Amino acid sequence: MAHLALYRAWRPQTFQDMVGQQHIVQTLQNAIREDRLSHAYLFSGPRGTGKTSAAKILSKAVNCERGPAIEPCNECAQCTRITSGSVMDVVEIDAASNRGVEEIRDIRDKVKYAPTEVRRKVYIIDEVHMLTTEAFNALLKTLEEPPGHVMFVLATTEPHKLPPTIISRCQRFEFRRVSLEEQAGLMREICAEEGIVAEDDALKYIARLSDGGMRDALSLLDQISSFTGGQVTLDHAVEATGGLPAEQFGRLASAIRGGDVSAVLREIDDMMRAGKSADKCLEQLMHYFRDLLLAQLAPDAGGSSGRVADPEQLKEMAASFDRGRLFAIIDLLNRYQNEMKYAAHPQTMFEIALLKLCSAKDGASSGPPSSVTPTTEGSSGETARLQMRVAELERKLDAVVKNGVPAAAGGGGPSASLGGSGSSGGRSSFGGGQAAKPVRSRVKLDSFLASQGTPNHGQALSKWPQILQRVKEERVTVHAWLVDGEPVAYADDTMLVAFRNTIHRETTEKPANKSMIEGVISSILGHPSTLATVMQKEWQEAVAGAAGNAGGEAAAGEELRLVHEDGGESSREPWIDEAVRMFGEQLVEIKD
Structure with missing residues (x-):
């Protein structure tokens, strides 16, 4: 099998393929085994965690010719046709492009007819939070009293946007982010099957960038392996994804720590010549300092640290920074990241942020975090404020x-x-x-x-x-x-x-x-x-x-004076005071 479109090739086809969602898999399998399936399910969670894949596996499990079974066989005609999307009774709808009330009314009119090819009709509505208010109202009655041969599976990344009346009529399952170890383990198996030579550090780097989404991880692995011809190293992964090498983060942190403006400007110039975007560089730098802070506060955190660098390489650098200063650096970088979204020249904002960090190298307190106020004013500003x-x-x-x-x-x-x-x-x-x-x-x-x-x-x-x-x-x-x-x-x-x-x-x-x-x-x-x-x-x-x-x-x-409401004397007419009391001074204008 050519190592192209890895996610399509390795998309989960059975419940056992669902990485990191064992609690959901066990619940659904027990419901199938005991014939206690609900008429409506709500799958919510981050992107790329298997919501739509789980919905298709569920539709195959309840309609398998050898079932209903806790695992679809993926060999019978019904399973293969559902996988290919050619069964008219298993309908997948993208609510982002079919969000109107007419599409939902069409579903409402068709659910009353019995399925013609399979055991149960299944409607999978992806990104259901995109439906309009009218469409939700049209869907509500169908969800409340559906025919026995119909099952709805709603999938969304933003469940808070769904009306409570919809959520209350569904069994809700929260898909969690896949852990770094589980992602790296599955990618290691795929690389062995596909003939891809990959370093463990590269796989961990890809897993960190995917932010818990298995789909994103496989897409990045596919991209990098195509870029390198099947040889996936950490340097190749960093280069192909537009990231910054850990050594460059270390050089930048050292220059900021020592207030070396020339070194900081040289590093920025190298980033820009390499085609990096200023906002992405600032974001990754902020994550690097976050990792330094975690290396100080929670050295045994394991997978929760090391987003853009290996935690083992952070310990020495973290020891050279004061904890209060790390809080101040992260606060300043976060502030400039927000302002950079609206800046006409993001690179200039990036340069100013790092130069300000260099000039404020003595401004952070050496006390514990609770006593630190993230500010770049320095000790002189605190003294002036106290005076x-x-x-x-x-x-x-x-x-x-x-x-x-x-x-x-x-x-x-x-x-x-x-x-x-x-x-x-x-x-x-x-x-x-x-x-x-x-x-x-x-x-x-x-x-x-x-x-x-x-x-x-x-x-x-x-x-x-x-x-x-x-x-x-x-x-x-x-x-x-x-x-x-x-x-x-x-x-x-x-x-x-x-x-x-x-x-x-x-x-x-x-x-x-x-x-x-x-x-x-x-x-x-x-x-x-x-x-x-x-x-x-x-x-x-x-x-x-x-x-x-x-x-x-x-x-x-x-x-000069400004009169507030009080019990003292007033030189105004009583009816003016009454108007001010009723409407407030901001809405009352007195003209001679």
């Missing part, structure tokens, strides 16, 4: 001493945000010990207005693009909210950002988001800094008011 938090707590304490009430979330000075919440618990104690709603926060803008034109003001605002880029690298979702804002002033180590949209401003003001942004600002500016926010319209009114009252005391005492 910023200390300064914020000092401002809150000053506000308590001066005002006798809890300071707002942003502090009592100019760093407090307009419309910020109350104390950390969101409650203040007033008469009777009742928990009042957040107090109204007032912020004096004179220091921000006076800072216009000063050197510190201009230097701080000029670094806003760098701040945005760093925030995007840290957390792209926060960047999406922050980009709506525009820096308008910098005073007393506080950057004031004016927003056009209230929702964007409120999301930015959330403690976790604000803390991260303040850490970035402190790192870029080189000293602890805080963030304050204001609506753009209010800032423009403040600037206009300051210009109109230049030289007067009114400008010096200019205050």
Whole structure:
């Protein structure tokens, strides 16, 4: 037999050929032996694990001339014809291309007629999750009360997309991924039968790439053996599948560990000249560092490690990396892999990711993983963040001493945000010990207005693009909210950002988001800094008011405020307050 189309030649023809699915095979054989077959089965699991093959074997077992038997003979006329697909009572339907209600109605109309050639009609619907809602509704009644001579076998890789009403009317079997050892063992037998000379390392490499799918493994083996003329070595397997050799991973990891930018760029250049894709290289590199991490955390994991390299070759390299740094490297590579999907120049993103790993070689903690925050900011960024938090707590304490009430979330000075919440618990104690709603926060803008034109003001605002880029690298979702804002002033180590949209401003003001942004600002500016926010319209009114009252005391005492729901006095009409209470401030616009 020529070693071409190995999967078609070695496709399972009996239940005993089903590799790695012994629990399903035993259940189905017992049901056939005891004549307790269900009218509908649902086979779900990853691709290439034998769902459709099991459905055809089941259809042969129940219709075999020598059966029903726990194994089809594959010799009688019925078995051979079902294998070739020439029995009109055993119908295989691809739901991806026949997903409409008309096809299902046609099945519903035909199931009531008895089979003409075999014992039982069998409908195999592959990729059943692709059916439309109307088609599922048409199939539902047939599954609920089918004739006794009909059996349905539904196969899918995404069972969560099926309606619960369909799933509840089927016996469900979960096909699992085939283990690396089982795949390598079967491929070894096939190579012996087909006259293919294959190295064990090459077979294990193919099994790792197939991700538990026997069909994919045999297809890769067929491809590589055709490429090499029947001589399958590890180098041939890596070259034929477009992968990277383990030695190249080792060189890249060594260069990253030592911060050798020139070596990293040379390796990237070699990959690109060899025709490798940047996104695939980054994905495989991330799996390599994952293997290094597993070599540290679970050296005896066996088959669960070594996706792109032999686990034995990983131990020495893993010992030279700090555990915290491995977490940080995997986190950064995963982040750049997500961004690479939308990048116009993936190779540039790949280069930036590796160069950033080189520049952050001292940034990871040496403590246990639980104490590690995956970040590339380094120890200097952590120090700046801690100094910023200390300064914020000092401002809150000053506000308590001066005002006798809890300071707002942003502090009592100019760093407090307009419309910020109350104390950390969101409650203040007033008469009777009742928990009042957040107090109204007032912020004096004179220091921000006076800072216009000063050197510190201009230097701080000029670094806003760098701040945005760093925030995007840290957390792209926060960047999406922050980009709506525009820096308008910098005073007393506080950057004031004016927003056009209230929702964007409120999301930015959330403690976790604000803390991260303040850490970035402190790192870029080189000293602890805080963030304050204001609506753009209010800032423009403040600037206009300051210009109109230049030289007067009114400008010096200019205050802006945003009124929250509270129990205090309000200068608005009662019906306005009622509208705000009913619909929320975001939906109420007040016009004179």
